[in-house]
Amino acid sequence: MAKSALLKSSIGKKYWMALTGLFLCLFLVGHLAGNLQLLMPNSQLQFNQYALFMTTNPAVKILSYLTYISILFHAVDGILLAIQNKKARPVGYAKSNPSANSSFASRNMAVLGTLVLVFIATHMINFWAKMHFDEKMPLMTQTIEPAPGMKSEYYVGRAVGQYYQVDQVKLPGEKEPEAGLPPKQLEVKNGTDLYNVQANVKVGELYKDLHKITFDFFKDKKYGLYFTLFYVFSMLVLAFHLWHGxxxxxxxxxxNNPKWTPIIKFAGKAFAVIVPILFAIIPLYIHFSK
Amino acid sequence: MSAAKNINITLKIWRQKNAKTKGGIETYKLDNVSTASSFLEMLDQLNEQLVNERKEPVAFDHDCREGICGSCSLYINGRAHGPDTGITTCQLHMRMFNDGDTIFVEPWRSKAFPVIKDLVVDRSAFDRIQQAGGFVSVNTSGRTIDANSIPVPKDDADKAFMAAACIGCGACVATCKNGSAMLFVGAKVSQYALLPQGKVEATERVLNMVRQMDEEGFGNCTNTGACEIECPKGISLENIARMNREYLKASL
Incomplete structure (x- = not known):
């Protein structure tokens, strides 16, 4: 009985909210460290290498599944708690003065959390899903000038010094060149693998260009400003959620003890301010940079 | 303190015939209320007026009228026990209000505290939580040793005493946006968990009291801290944290 109470009881549910919430705070730190690379000049290769590592490394995989589970559990548990709490007061007060004894953030955790969840969903559609499932995910290219006046676009191979001229490479779904033009030598398969067409041999691997996806997203001529503002607003919501959470x-x-609680409270408020601000600076920088 | 004066007020009071009927807010004008009177004396004055008008007086809970029994409840102008801290309603004075004020008076609102009549609610859910474990089963057959012969560290004794100051008034439940009873249960769990006499039964106590609390339909704590601020006895949130620790220890 005691064991099942850890899932079902009021206090048990709170433990899970706390544990998943704190784990997600750790996730935020990791995610932020990764994102901050976008602020570095010429970060394209470094960022795409990092994105590759984060989507393929087995240890990271375990962490990412833990993160998905934590988000889902935190959300479901939170909704269950909010429903129970609503039921605990079927008739409300005609006059209520909640600001006399509690903070705005503490009273609106469910609403703030729901907004954060909506943000996470859109964020995953815009970036995570493209990185994982989009077959038309752009591959990283670089403009190189091997000899004066011979500037052209090259795909960047994962091995050092590997470059493949863009017009030599056939992308999946791309039509054969028109009659008279030479057929392409190389072909992209399985998303990022580069094959020699005639020999059907893998000759190299390319990078998915998450860096470009990110910059294009926030610099979009039509919607970039709205995407940026939505991101910044979501970070404000997250800040309030963390302020109490x-x-x-x-x-x-x-x-809770007299020595540590003031330190924890201070650290929590510092975390709630610093982390969302640093996150929000990135799209602002991208949108307003040239 | 300035001398007492008389003020005229408008009262908006929840009236409800019994547990089964639907209630509503009624408006009453009350003149010549002395600012030296307590809130309950003001309600007595209103009831006198209602009786003279051959109307049904307002039912409200009260007993000791010195802030120790926990009977008087009342959600006044949006706050449990009204606009002051560290007090019960009998300790609230009319000097906290101004001439011409409109004052809302409502019963505690909680699924676990159903309204019996007007401003009176049934708080027996608290009794059932206490009966589930809020006691020490000592043998009192006559050869029990004196409690004071067991050494207790001063710090623990003080904390236990501060937790035991809870009068079970229910202000924590009334003020909590979730209708949670965790400050009450936290205090009751703590006052025993801190003392050697209570430690013996600590495991079953916390499990049983929390189970009963959940069964009564109280909400969950979201740590807003409102209860601690509205508690007339200043019971600290540390007691909820202690209950959370005790519960974890008992569950593992």
Whole structure:
């Protein structure tokens, strides 16, 4: 009985909210560190290498599945708690003065959390899903000038020094060149593998260009400003959610004592301000950069 | 303190015939209320007026009128026990209000505290939580040793005493946006968990009291901290954290 109470009881549900919430705070730090690379000049190759690592490394895979599970559990548990809490007061007060004794963030965690969830969904559609499933995900290219006046676009291979001229490479679904033109020597298969067409031998691997996807997204002529503003707004919502959530997690786990609680509260508020601001700077920088 | 004066007020009071009928807010004008009177004395004055008008007086809970029994409840102008801190309703004075004020008076709102009549709610859910484990089963057959012969660290004794100051008034539930009873249960769990006499039964106590609390239909704590601020006895949120620790220990 005691064991199942850890899932079903009021206090048990709070432990899970706290544990998944704190794990997601760790995730935020990792994600932020990755994103901040976008602010570095000439970060294209580094960022795409990082994106490749994050989508293929087995240890990262385990962490990412833990993150998906945490987000789902945090959301489902949160919704269950919010429904129960609504039911606990069937008749409300005619006059209520909640700001006299509690903060805005603490009273609106469910609404803030739902908004963050909507943001996560759109964010995953815009970036994560493209990286994982989009067959038309662009591959990283670079403009190189091997000799004066011979500037052209090259695909960047994963091995150092490998470059493949763009017009030599046939992309999946691309038509054969018109009659009279020489057939292409190379072909992209399985998303990023580069094959020699005649020998059907793999000659190299390319990078998915998440860097380009990101820059194009926030610099989009028509919608880039709206995407940027939505991102910044979502970070503001996240800031409020963390403002209460961080220290609340420690209280739920029973970690409250006169010495540590003021430090935890301060750290939580610092986290709630710094992390979302750093996240928000990135799309602002991209949108307004040349 | 300035001398008492008389003020005229408008009261908006929840009236409900019994648990089964639907209630509503009624408006009453009350003149010549002394600012030196307590909130309950003001309600007595209103009831006198209602009786003289051959109307049904307003039912409200009260007993000791010195802030220790926890009977008087009342959600006044959007706050449990009204606009002051560290008090019950009997300790709220009319000097906190101004001439011409409109004052809302409502019962505690919680699924677990159904309204019996007007402003009176049934708080027996708290009794059932206490009966589920809020006690120490000592043998009192006559040869029990004196409690003071067991050494208790001063710090623990103080914390247990502060938790035991809970009068079970239900302000925590009333003020919590989730209608959660965790400050009450936290205090009751803590006052025993901190003392050697209570530690013996700590595991079953916390499991049983929390199970009963959930069964009664109270909401879940989201750590807004409103209960701690509205509690007339200043019960600290540390008690909820202690209950959370005790519950984790007991569940593993």
């Amino acid at each position: 961080f220290q609340s997690a420690f209280q739920s786990l029973g970690l």
